[in-house]
Amino acid sequence: MSDWSGQYLLNRFRVGEQLPGINDAYRAWDLIQNKPVTLQHLAAPPEDESRRALEEKAQRLGKYIQAGLLPFYGLFEVGADAFLAEGHVEGPRLSHLNGTLSLADGLSALKMLSAQVAALHKAGWSHPPRRENISLDREGRLFLGGLFEASPLQSPQDDIRALAELFCGLVDENQLPEFAARILPRALRPSPESHFESATEFFLTLCLACRVEAESLPGHLSGADSAAATLLREWHFLPPAASPRPVTVRPAPARERGKPAAWMRLLGLAAVIGLLASAWWLLPAPTNAPLLEAAPTANPSPISQPIAAPVEFTPQPSLTAPIIDSLGGRIVFTCTRREINHLCMVSPRGSDISLLTAERAHDYYPIFSPDGGTVLFSSNRGGIFNLYLLNLQNSILTRLTEDMGEISSSAFSADGSLIAFTSSVEGQPFNLWLMTREGENPRLLYDGAGNIASPAWSPNGDSIAFVMSQPETPGMYDVYILELASGQVSTVTNGRLVGAGGSVDWSPDGRFLIFFAGSPGNNEIIRYEIPTGEFLQLTSGGNNAAPAFSPDGEWIVFNSQRTGNAEIYIMRPNGLDVRQLTDDPDPDWQPRWGR
Missing domain, CATH: 3.30.200.20 (Phosphorylase Kinase; domain 1)
Incomplete structure (x- = not known):
């Protein structure tokens, strides 16, 4: 050799x-x-x-x-x-990894690779990811290479199956929650009818099955004591590559055809090369190739720069408020039925359960409009996740977003005229965006250092609370509040709670914030009192998440696995008087309470 x-x-x-x-x-x-x-x-x-x-x-x-x-x-x-x-990419291949990753790192790896595979599919190419073609850089980011083996896209199923096989090989099966263990076989089956429609759908569904907010996952492997961290510490990195002294460069054919036949032609070529060499130093430096698709323009300094005043919009006519039962309002939630995630609704007494959506698509993150007449949610029924508005009076469904990347969670302003939402473009971090209720005039509101999730608008309309991952601290997430008038962002948890997670909500009087915190599989509902800065744990055991206040502030709805399956519960704001509302063999989660 x-x-x-x-x-x-x-x-x-x-x-x-x-x-x-x-x-x-x-x-x-x-x-x-x-x-x-x-x-x-x-x-x-x-x-x-x-x-x-x-x-x-x-x-x-x-x-x-x-x-x-x-x-x-x-x-x-x-x-x-x-x-x-x-x-x-300077670093090892994933095939050099010995051992397994944590569940969080495994999902982070899947997040990066599924975005790369989805981008290839969008360009019309298929390329099943294999360990030998995946590189790992010093920061723990994954890069998919070997594109010379790519082929024209016929069906995404082979690539999705390869992603599932790769994930199963990276994560210890004993770490997988029950629901995730039920999702993976579907992606691994050879029958195309049982597969997911896209790599993004597979990733988001697996995150939900693992009770992990997709937006909170960092875009790199972050486990300090993981097998990946050990590999990077022990890997022999080459010294940084440096550009050589400029030399004469001429276009070359794909294959060398041999030497010139006449020595006189060599002399002439040498003279030409000499002239080119002297002119090399006058050439401008080459520039990087442009991106195939440009990301949306971001504010250069979202914290220090004030946010521009919103454009004046004509208010939409108010919808007729639904009839309120004795406990107050209705509860909408994500209900998994035969491995498809739909939207369901139930009364606060656990009666009158109804199915709102039944498409062969995944519907997530439902919320009521302030008047209770419509439900806003994210769905991939159009291929990519977008925001849809369902009118409960006439069942008319309106798509609000298009060509804005993957849309996740959202929130209405107090008067219902504006919508805040999180979006990721081409695998980039989720940022906070703003648009009208009609889906018009979208603009970037805040692009933080990490992935942003679960926006919640304050009752007075002055602030938006949200969760953001911390790239510099693996496994740590914090709750923040953005003041809309000044653009200033302040932290609520500031690293004081381990695993502070999404589904943030305000009490109707603006005095409290509720969210969950804890380790994967062991989350608790936390109430934060804004005037005093005090935290109160409202639950104890059962893996609880997705809390939300009732419109009158007298109750909190949440999902819990305390009986072994994810079901919907309500309790008082002090954690007492807990009541179970749903009892289905399939998971019920992500509840929100409306009028």
């Missing part, structure tokens, strides 16, 4: 060190693109048909730049030797 280190190939690649732990692969500097690439030496040149397919992939995938995907630049041949060139 030849060692290609230190050689210049095709007047384009300066070959550097051989990559540790990867057979016959090198880090090289691409003089045309002015950046490092990975060169994989092939045991034998491909056949003509395979060569043509690789050239076509390079033309399409070499220009496709998406977060976490390593572009494929093409096949390059030097005599009888052939190389594949792709984007470079």
